[in-house]
Amino acid sequence: MNLELEDDEIQFRDEVRAFLRDNLTPELAAGGRSATSVFCDPQYSLPWQRILHARGWAAPTWPKEFGGPGWSEMQRYIFAEECARAGAPNLAPMGLRMVGPCIMHHGTPEQRAYYLPRILSGEDYWCQGYSEPGAGSDLANLRTRADSDGDHYVINGSKIWTTHAHFANMMFGLVRTDPDAKPQKGITFLLIDMKAPGVTIRPIINLAGEHELNEVFFDNVRVPKANRIGAENDGWTVAKYLLEFERGGSFAPALRVCLKRIRAAASAESELGPPLLDDSAFAARLASAEIKVEAIQITEHRVASALSSGQNPGPLSSMLKTQGTEMLQKIEELGLDLAAHYAPVARAHANGHGANEPPIGNDAAARYFNSRAASIYGGSNEIQRNIMARLVLGL
Structure with a gap:
């Protein structure tokens, strides 16, 4: 493993630096530096994402066939380092780094064609519906239910510690579709419209006095089965794949x-x-x-x-x-x-x-x-x- 940059990598680094110098405005840089966690306020992250998207750089890890730049691992690393050095706002990871790759790997062609462009452009802003009261690190204990009703699932339950749910218009979540199966076998991965009737969001103010986290409640929320990623009751497989990107x-x-x-x-x-x-x-x-x-x-x-x-x-x-x-x-x-x-x-x-x-x-x-x-x-x-x-x- 050679830790020194090759000539083409130095050229790429200089290209990134020039792009950041010409496109990262003082206002966006100030917004990036003011973030107190990995999540930047969307008033800064979304305008920056649109600038990167216009250049084809919004999703450094995505392959070209899905709208990414097709960069090498070292190019991605250089890009991350230069953005951090310049103080660029962090882009929201839930869509670009988490559910996007899951849709590429486990989604249908129709789901890829619809959701991936909307993730790249920032038209869809995502949150993650995993943790519940009593089901945090041990997700197999989750109890939010999704009962089959024709072409839909009907969801009842709640999620907690849901970052930026108050900004999101979409959630990717885990729900229990077979309460009688072994804990990890009866879980399904769904894409949920946060504007659907029956969704309620309540803020959780953290120790820093900031509103970043939320509780989300589902009261007979209807989700089309077309929004399922992977097979019914096989959501654990999709979730494990997603965690590789989260970690x-x-x-x-x-x-x-x-x-x-x-x-x-x-x-x-x-x-x-x-x-x-x-x-x-x-x-x-x-x-x-x-x-x-x-x-x-x-x-x-x-x-x-x-x-x-x-x-x-x-x-x-x-x-x-x-x-x-x-x-x-x-x-x-x-x-x-x-x-x-x-x-x-x-x-x-x-x-x-x-x-x-x-x-x-x-x-x-x-x-x-x-x-x-x-x-x-x-x-x-x-x-x-x-x-x-x-x-x-x-x-």
Whole structure:
């Protein structure tokens, strides 16, 4: 595995940098930097997605036949790193990175022809209906039911921790279609119109005071059977395929950018006193984080190398999910120390729920609180360690 960029990769990097310089407006960059989690407000992410879509770059992982750029793994990595460096808004992952690939793999030709262009353009904005009260990491316990009624399913139940459901017009969700089957055998994967009669959304305000999460209730919601992905009662197969994409991706580019900003801010004097880097304990923690992020980057290159040669990275995706999310939490702790007593200063948000004033530009408290969930969503890190123990150590 060669970690140095080839000449054509350097040329591609320069092309991406020029595109970002010419198309990423200061307003969009400010919106991207203000995001306190991986989810950026759609008032910034959707305009940026439309700009990328016009260039054919909205879905870096998609093959050309479905509207993607057909990039190599290294080109995707370079693109992610340059977007993070420039402060571009994160695009909503639910459509582009999760349900889109599922529709490509498990959907019918009609479903691909209808949904994939709408995902690329941002016309459909998606949320994920997996977790329920009592069914989080153990999704096999889900109880939301879908009863057959002619050409439709009738859904009753609820979902929880549904990110951006209040923005979404579509949900991909897991429902129980056979209550008498073994837990993982009676589940079906459906695409649900969030504007359908009987859908109710209630906000959950998180520790940062932000409205990102929701509860979603279904009261006799009718969903056409044409919206089923895969076979009835085989939704677990589709869900496992989707989780490969949810747990994948590149952590190192964004983490490296965060560390560079923290190091720069910690090197400067402020009204709080001398540079925080003068504190040997903080300097040691920062250096340790930088070393570990470099190790994560090497692992991501290993995954890219395996994928580019047609191999399955196997438990490396669980390793990356675990290391990447836990390192994110450590970096946000460094940011909180850097912000000191400025960290919890509240400011009004357009949604009225508040966030944090960034006197040194980092929304430290909101980012810290949001990052607490990173080791839980997408399959908790305890589950990822079980996967690694079984597949690597044979335990």
